[in-house]
Amino acid sequence: MTDGLDSDVASADDVAKRRDDVAARVRTHAGEMARELAVLQGGDYGQRTFETDDGDWTLKYEAGDVQYLRYEPSSGSEIYVVSSKQPPEPGPFERALEDYDAFVEVFNDHIESFEGLFDDAATELPAVASAAELAAERDRILERIREVATAMAQQLHRYDGEYGTYRTTVSGTRWELKWDGDAVSYLRVGGSDGTYLLSQYGPAPAPEVRRLVGDVGAFVSSFNEDVADLEADLSRVSFETTT
Template sequence: MTEGLETDVEGTDEIAERRNELAARVRTHAGEIARELAVLQGGDYGQETFNTDGGSWTLKYEAGDVQYLRFDPQSGSEIYVVSSKQPPEPEPLERAMADYGAFVEAYNEYVRSFEGLFADVSGEFPEVESTAELVAERDRIVDRIRDVCNAMASQLHRYDGDYGSYAATVSGTRWVLKWEGDVASYLRVGGSDGVYLLSQYGPAAAPEVRRLADDVPAFVDAFNDHVEDLEADLETIRFDDV
């Protein structure tokens, strides 16, 4: 009954060690391919598949390092030669490594296929037009709008308090001036998604300033009419009436 217990058990340490050494070498080598692909593709992550006579190899990479290298043979189950888990069993790894050289050559052919890609691309480009003059004119107009809006804010501050907003309709569009103290916080044309001619984030785009600048005088006229109405109302108040 105890005869079998005396038989020596074959150890697998040597096989596992050789498997682990080979898997580590493959990870390092495939990592070089992953970094080259990341440089070529211009991204931190991606994947590429390379076909060989023995099957197909899919290399997935992230941050310039290999995430996994999978071999799909013509027959049989897929083999993750490199993965985030433990290395494959020795026999599947041996089967995959028999085709590994063909995978590397397929990758090299892929890279060589790009040779001469930019041969006909000229390094000469048209001169870029400057926007300096256009922006300077835009800023000049916006500064004038800001000056008049600050003047309006000062008057509104005196009459309506430290902060608030004044609105008027010009050419069928609602204009809103918000003030704080003697300074205009913003001038918005349209609703909440409208164009901010003035704001803390800077002026509107030049085409928008050009489109709306001609309506600024009408907005100021509406404000002046508003002030005149207020003055007329104030004139009707008498101390005796209080």
């Protein structure tokens, strides 16, 4: 009953070494295909499936190198010919290699099918219109608005404190001027989600300036009216003393 204990155990070292050598060669070869596929498809990662008569091969790449090469035969289980997890089993690996040449041929046909793709592509493109004059006019208008808003900020600083926000409504839209000392922090139209005509972050878009510039005069007039009303109210204040 124990005679088998004296028998030598067959070694799988030779088979595993041969498998590992072939797998390393396949990985290097598949890595070359992955780099070519990455160049063609663009991007840092992606995958593509190639169909042969006997199955489907899926090549996945990342950062210009192969992530895995999977073979799905017409019948039977899928085989990871190249994988980051573990080497393939010798039997399934050998089966996949029988179709490997056909896979490479299909891959090469795919790459070569793009030859001459751009032969008739237009290389003479229309000149791009310059926005320099438009931007300069936008900046000129905004500079004038800033001058007026700064004058308002100076008056607000004089009679309403070191900093604050002046609010009014023009054509049904809310206008807000925030000042800090004699300087304008921002001029915003349309509430918190509105357009900053003036701010510290950069000029407003030209279309928005064009849309709103016509109401700047009404905004200033509303401010002047508010100041005039305040002056009239203050003029009616009297102090009576008794003796």
